[in-house]
Amino acid sequence: MVNLDASQFGGITRRDALRGTLLATSAVVLPGFLASCSSSGTKAGGTSGATVSGGAPDWKQFQGTTLNFISENTAPSAAIAADSAAFTQKTGMNVKIQQMELGALVQKVALDFGSGRASYDVIYADPYQVLAPYYKGLVDLNVFAQDKSLPPIPGGIEDFIPSQLLTTGRFLDETKLYALPYDCPTMIWIYRKDIFAKFKDQMSQALGFDPTPSDNTTWEQYYKIAKWFNDNKAKTGIPYGTGHQAKQYDSLMCDFSNILASYGGGYFADDTKVGGIGSASPGKCMLDSPEAIQAAEFYNKLLSIANPGSTTWDWSGADAGFQAGQMVMVPNWHEFASGDVAKFGENVGFFRLPKGPKRCASIFGGTGISINANASEKQQKAAWLFLLWATSGETQVADLKSKVGGGTPTRTSVYEMPEVVQNSKWPSTMPNLLATNAAREAWKPENAYMRPKISQWNQVDTVVFTELSKMLAGQQSPSAAMKSAKQQIDKIVGA
């Protein structure tokens, strides 16, 4: 069996292909033999794994099939949509991609499951809105990973960053794998390097510490820096120090979670476990703990000096505000790097988020792609090939270079490629990589934060951002907001 780990990422090398075709003529009998040796999940149906002999699974075995992929309108999907020819070339299959806003995707996926038949073969499985509530409708990918008639995961499954594989791919059961990591946006500190450089001395004097983002910077210091910018806007020309994605929307929960966790607070007692493998009964909500209330009070304080547009912004609005020069700093997803670099060049800096009294926490927002269990077996296997291709290192690098793409690779090997390493600093032909160092810092176990993965997360999320929104509107105190949230969440999870 050809060891694909030794070859380049994502595909059969020319050498392998040559070897394969050479042996093809002499090994016509092997296909049926090999097919029947595959794992239990595969029935010996007529369409299963034809192999180019010598054991190299054929990428073209489902030639002519059409796959339907439903995805949120993210950069990697945009890149694939613009260049699906590469997939067709490799496998002879067609993929139809439907991109839409996440809420719409969740609705259509729910309806699709309800219909009992699969309009979509490949599903963008948001870990909190699709994976947790609907994992029963997704295929356990281990079946295909062990199927010898199908190509193995290029680069192996270990190539995926482990915490991401856990969060995006598994739920409740360590032995099952429902999705392969597809993208990995993470919240980091984005700031105007030029402004910081210009006023560094003045700020150091006024504040008593060096404002340049470092591993030691705390949220309190962030607040003071932002305040200084507010007070000195005549000098800097920028009206506000900080801006946030504080719209009454998922974005508010994300922004707050960084601070919540950094103060030692959490949504449930064991956020690490609940955020990692997920849970069916996470226990009582912990938002009324003293740490959580402290975090809420700080967040309220921070937002009171932030750009007032913050309460109308989700992440893209916050980024637009930053690019329009409305604030000096913004905590945001690192995939906005390419747009910010296009606007500011090397004057935009990226760093890990500040730390709180207990730790640094950077929320992870990645997602995986999965296969619909209602699809026919043939479609499922064909979809597996697409999953492999779409998450392969080759494709991920191509995404980085794509005009419409600019995705966020999920494989360690990709980040270690010389090309990638070189372009992680200025000047770069792949601007999205400029935030990579900050992101990789954020992925370290001590810094990474994963929100709870439970089937009722949508409701919990809604409670959290609604109560926070009321707090920011001045309608209730931080402790009242946290207590009210805890009460409602306890009811939702049945604690």
Added chain:
Amino acid sequence: MTPATRKRKYPLGGPASGGISSESRRRKKSRWIPSFELRMMLPGIVPLAVLSLIPFGYLIWMSVSKVTLIGGVSLTGVGGDNWSKMFSDPAVSASWKISAFYFVATVGIEMLLGVGIAILVHERLFGRNILVSILLMPMFVAPVIVGLLGRFLTDSSFGLYSWLLTLVGIDSNVLGSPRTALAAVVALDVWEWTPLIMLITLAGLSAVPQPLIEAASLDGAGYFKRLWYVVIPSISGVLVVALLIRAMDAIRFFDIIWITTNGGPADATKIIPLRLYEIAFRFFDLGYAAAIGLTMLLFSIIMANLFVALLEKKKGAAQ
């Protein structure tokens, strides 16, 4: 048919006057053939029945069940659980309150403005056509686009309106604080639908008989008196129709709010159809959503009944 036969067939004057023809009475006695009128209605009514009665029945069934979607829809009966939950849910009653305000505000302002603008236009001598053309445009814009336009104009980073507001000293955050956000979405809805009211009113105004007005002015009534006591009453039937057409949609449309504020900030714009959508397709609690949906339907029907009764009264009074 001779006049004599006609008199026999339509003793009470004819179908338009609502009388029952002896022919149809005769038909009822013999075997029942669907009347011509009924046959005319069937091609329209049958598809309508399929598309509305089945979902309606399903809705009732869902409202007393728990609905799961995995592997196909399955309903397990839970009795009145969804209903009792709804009556004790503060979030739902909060949404009803906001919906009530939103409804009264939008429809009320649209009626007032629509009638006012119609009168304004009606008064004009020159350029009436162009004026009407311009004023009609908003109602042809998709609500989704209206919402996006609203966001585009009020965004604090690049919005035209927010910039204008800063010129007058208001540091704008229109969609970011609860009261102004509610006012803003009301304004967007008013912008889009006032032209419809204006159009209908304008039509009614052109039908007001001139002699009526002249008689009033001859009697010495001033302009506003004439308006109030003569013109408005004579178009009141039209106004009720406009009210009904607009009201039907005002309850269930939520595209604009969904795309601008998503119900926020602080739930200030979370009208009931938006909460319904959230419960159905974010929380996947379809049984509960069905209960709320039925309540909305009930409310709409009561309201429509009121309006139709009003219309009937007008018709009766006119005759």
Added chain:
Amino acid sequence: MIARRSRFSSAVLQILTVLVVLFTAVPLVWMALSSIKPTNDIMSHRPVFLFRPTLEHYRGLFTNGNHVDRYLVNSLVAAGVSSLIATALGALGGYGLSRSTMRGKRHLAFWIISTRMAPIAAVLLPLFLIFRRLGLLDSLSGLVVAYLTFNLPFAIWIMAAFFDSLPGSLEEAARVDGCSRWGAFWRISLPLTRAGLVTTWILCLVFSWNDYSFAQTFSGTSSQTLPIAATQLITQTGIDWGQLTAVGVIVVVPMVIAGLAVRRWLVTGLTLGAVTGE
């Protein structure tokens, strides 16, 4: 004319008119301008009024994996066909309803119009399942049927109102002359409601064209409509306002043209229909 004109009231009227026009037109004009403005100028904090126009946004809509031309066609077909069917069935049904003498007539009329009041989110699931069963998903015919759910009741009701305002004596006269009932309808009554037909058709067209919820639920890759195109431009990494305003213009212009072309009919039509029983 209701009022005699004084200089003062003239001036007041003029000012009010200008204000109303501004309120109405500014957003649309700004949208149109932005659609041909370079992105940098669009996103500038201070609004830019003088700029070098560009067609890049429109071009971007039709290339690059976007298929706005297809969406435009889908919208035209789905909305156009649905409104035509609704108008036709509405004319038949409205006539039947108007001339009917059955006992439950008022209740029937009320039921018809009440079907239009169904809350959208609640009926999406049952409708989705029905469409699934009938194979209507991801198809333009599915959209046509979906739009009928709100166009049909509206059409029947409006046309019934129109026929109500036509005295039955006209048909009776025709019957006297030997016309069949259908003939009386087809040759006498229907032509007289031309304005009503146009009104119904245009309003149904507009409601279908503008619909987002049904299109988003029932359409698939091959049947997406323009309002969906607009929301698709709201991506995870930001909103391309240039393209979005361009889509806005494309969505608005056809409807405005259609509406204005038949404006005369609209006014006449609504007069006859709305002024019922007068």
